[in-house]
Amino acid sequence: xxxxxxADVSESERAPSGGGWGYSRPSRTNYVPPHLRSRTPSSEFxxxxxxxxxxxxxxxxxxxxxxxxxxxxxxxxxxxxxxGPVGGWNARSGGWDRRDTETxxxxxxxxxxxxxxxxxxxxxxxxxxxxxxxxTSGDNVPPPVNTFAEIDLGEALxxxxxxxxxxxxxxxxxxxxxxxxxGRDLMACAQTGSGKTAAFCFPIISGIMKDQHxxxxxxVRGVYPLAVILSPTRELACxxxxxxxxxxxxxxxxxxxxxxxxxxNQQIRELERGVDILVATPGRxxxxxxxxRVSLQMVRFLALDEAxxxxxxxxxxxxxxxxxxxxxxxxxxRQTMLFSATFPREIQRLASDFLSNYIFLAxxxxxxxxxxxxxxxxxxxxxxxRSHLMDLLHAQRENGNQGKQALTLVFVETxxxxxxxxxxxxxxxxxxxxxxxxxxxxxxxxALRSFKTGRTPILxxxxxxxxxxxxxxxxxxxxxxLPNDIDDYVHRIGRTGRAGxxxxxxxxxxxxxxxxxxxxxxxxxxxxxxxxxxxxRYASRASFGGGKNRRSGxxxxxxxxxxxxxxxxxxxxxxxxxxxxxxxxxxxxxxxxPGGYGPxxxxxxxxxxxxxxxxxGRGGGAYYGPGGYGTVPNQGxxxxxxxxxx
DNA sequence: AAAAAAC
Numbered sequence: 226x227x228x229x230x231x232a233d234v235s236e237s238e239r240a241p242s243g244g245g246w247g248y249s250r251p252s253r254t255n256y257v258p259p260h261l262r263s264r265t266p267s268s269e270f271x272x273x274x275x276x277x278x279x280x281x282x283x284x285x286x287x288x289x290x291x292x293x294x295x296x297x298x299x300x301x302x303x304x305x306x307x308x309g310p311v312g313g314w315n316a317r318s319g320g321w322d323r324r325d326t327e328t329x330x331x332x333x334x335x336x337x338x339x340x341x342x343x344x345x346x347x348x349x350x351x352x353x354x355x356x357x358x359x360x361t362s363g364d365n366v367p368p369p370v371n372t373f374a375e376i377d378l379g380e381a382l383x384x385x386x387x388x389x390x391x392x393x394x395x396x397x398x399x400x401x402x403x404x405x406x407x408g409r410d411l412m413a414c415a416q417t418g419s420g421k422t423a424a425f426c427f428p429i430i431s432g433i434m435k436d437q438h439x440x441x442x443x444x445v446r447g448v449y450p451l452a453v454i455l456s457p458t459r460e461l462a463c464x465x466x467x468x469x470x471x472x473x474x475x476x477x478x479x480x481x482x483x484x485x486x487x488x489x490n491q492q493i494r495e496l497e498r499g500v501d502i503l504v505a506t507p508g509r510x511x512x513x514x515x516x517x518r519v520s521l522q523m524v525r526f527l528a529l530d531e532a533x534x535x536x537x538x539x540x541x542x543x544x545x546x547x548x549x550x551x552x553x554x555x556x557x558x559r560q561t562m563l564f565s566a567t568f569p570r571e572i573q574r575l576a577s578d579f580l581s582n583y584i585f586l587a588x589x590x591x592x593x594x595x596x597x598x599x600x601x602x603x604x605x606x607x608x609x610x611r612s613h614l615m616d617l618l619h620a621q622r623e624n625g626n627q628g629k630q631a632l633t634l635v636f637v638e639t640x641x642x643x644x645x646x647x648x649x650x651x652x653x654x655x656x657x658x659x660x661x662x663x664x665x666x667x668x669x670x671x672a673l674r675s676f677k678t679g680r681t682p683i684l685x686x687x688x689x690x691x692x693x694x695x696x697x698x699x700x701x702x703x704x705x706x707l708p709n710d711i712d713d714y715v716h717r718i719g720r721t722g723r724a725g726x727x728x729x730x731x732x733x734x735x736x737x738x739x740x741x742x743x744x745x746x747x748x749x750x751x752x753x754x755x756x757x758x759x760x761x762r763y764a765s766r767a768s769f770g771g772g773k774n775r776r777s778g779x780x781x782x783x784x785x786x787x788x789x790x791x792x793x794x795x796x797x798x799x800x801x802x803x804x805x806x807x808x809x810x811x812x813x814x815x816x817x818x819p820g821g822y823g824p825x826x827x828x829x830x831x832x833x834x835x836x837x838x839x840x841x842g843r844g845g846g847a848y849y850g851p852g853g854y855g856t857v858p859n860q861g862x863x864x865x866x867x868x869x870x871x
Numbered sequence: 872a873a874a875a876a877a878c
Contacts (some may be wrong), residue, residue: 486876
């Protein structure tokens with residue numbers, strides 16, 4: 226049999242009865258997309274009955290987990306004979322035999338057992354989550370959950386969640402997963418480092434597992450992914466792929482990544498070995514679509530990571546082509562999920578083209594991000610930037626661990642500037658590398674790895690590295706050149722202070738950045754940062770950054786634009802419903818940082834011992850308090866690993 | 872104006 230679209234698949238195929246895997250899409254019950262309205266009733270979507278959620282699968286005693294003898298991960302242990310993939314790439318039923326040979330994404334052989342897997346464990350402050358402000362809007366918003374177990378994601382996925390050492394869902398996960406599991410479209414705005422990748426991957430993987438039996442067309446050539454995840458950069462696509470592979474280990478769900486700068490034929494071969502979830506950058510995906518190597522007609526899940534970037538001027542035409550001008554099912558047939566830390570109004574308006582009766586979700590103040598990032602702004606003329614950077618790096622080296630240079634990510638405006646600064650740093654005894662779009666893909670990957678491992682602890686980057694990349698232990702982000710958009714600033718500084726660790730962000734400001742004065746001052750103030758008087762003076766000049774910036778009004782990039790029209794009046798009504806603005810709950814309930822950079826008081830983010838950040842010492846040297854930078858232990862944090870929290 | 876993203 227050959228199905229030509231998701232809607233053609235019969236109900237019984239979509240939702241196996243009695244299996245408890247019922248795929249529930251309550252919001253879709255009556256929706257028939259325009260292009261299908263003339264079809265026969267049998268092809269119309271009928272919502273299957275809600276699935277049982279009472280299987281007890283994941284719950285309490287962890288049936289199966291920890292039982293080492295149970296053989297879930299046993300290579301060759303019991304998933305049936307490897308009779309060769311049935312029917313080739315498109316045989317979902319062939320999913321089982323894939324697992325025998327699936328390489329373990331969690332590390333070395335033998336570490337697949339969640340009980341013994343000793344991964345690097347980045348912890349996150351779950352206590353702080355109690356106060357996180359959440360805003361949702363839309364029709365019939367499914368309530369949040371407090372545990373992963375409350376959603377029946379499936380046993381294999383639950384095991385992977387354990388292998389990842391995710392104990393509790395982060396706020397964005399608590400809210401987004403039930404929304405997505407209910408089949409709803411979603412626009413989600415959650416801070417950098419808050420666990421967005423898992424928030425969209427879990428429901429996608431779970432949804433595909435529930436429909437393992439769906440048959441896809443037997444094309445002469447071309448593959449039919451069930452889910453597409455788009456990313457604005459190649460490295461981020463890679464990272465999402467790595468994460469998604471962990472989440473889908475032993476589930477029978479196959480994840481493949483496709484991006485440019487690398488031989489296309491190899492990727493095509495990989496695709497032809499089977500793909501359920503395709504992670505891609507837009508250019509390469511369009512290439513594959515034009516070549517007829519990929520068809521989108523079976524796509525049920527579409528996720529745009531860094532969605533506001535994907536829909537900005539540079540990317541919008543490519544995204545429209547993929548989403549609207551190829552064979553992708555329309556909104557309401559596919560499920561669409563957009564995630565970012567920032568969501569400017571005009572982009573929201575654009576994005577609503579891609580969504581159907583969607584829910585808007587804004588999650589503020591997640592365990593790291595802005596609150597654990599100390600932001601500094603210094604007035605530095607262009608001609609002084611290099612020597613000033615040198616001062617920072619020297620101070621850091623002197624105060625760092627065993628004289629080692631802490632990982633420092635330096636953002637510049639241009640590719641040329643990146644090369645030039647990198648060269649200058651190297652000449653001056655600071656091991657640096659660079660990542661930008663003029664370098665070959667191999668060079669980019671080498672640079673990133675070299676930075677991550679600390680071999681070259683300084684990475685000079687353009688905005689290619691601004692979004693989504695999860696690089697553990699970045700102690701310091703330097704905005705050597707400020708971006709022109711406050712949202713870009715938010716994403717850049719979000720490369721530090723991730724998953725509960727603290728971080729420092731230093732920006733060099735001068736007369737070329739006057740349009741940033743106001744939004745920057747506001748952002749810093751809202752994040753309880755010390756705003757220098759000179760910056761406040763710049764900000765107060767009407768001509769400086771007053772009009773241009775969309776964030777003026779003092780809100781974090783996330784209020785549902787559909788509500789703007791009737792909730793004006795609030796005087797730029799704040800997104801979190803209070804005077805606090807960015808991360809501010811009315812009444813300042815967050816245990817805001819007291820003036821300066823002292824320790825965060827208890828009750829806020831837990832303790833940051835070590836004296837926090839010493840006041841900025843003019844004489845050089847004292848950027849970091851005693852106790853050292855990057856040595857801030859995470860006390861009182863629940864276990865929970867993240868390697869990619871965006 | 873720059874950056875990113877296909878060959």
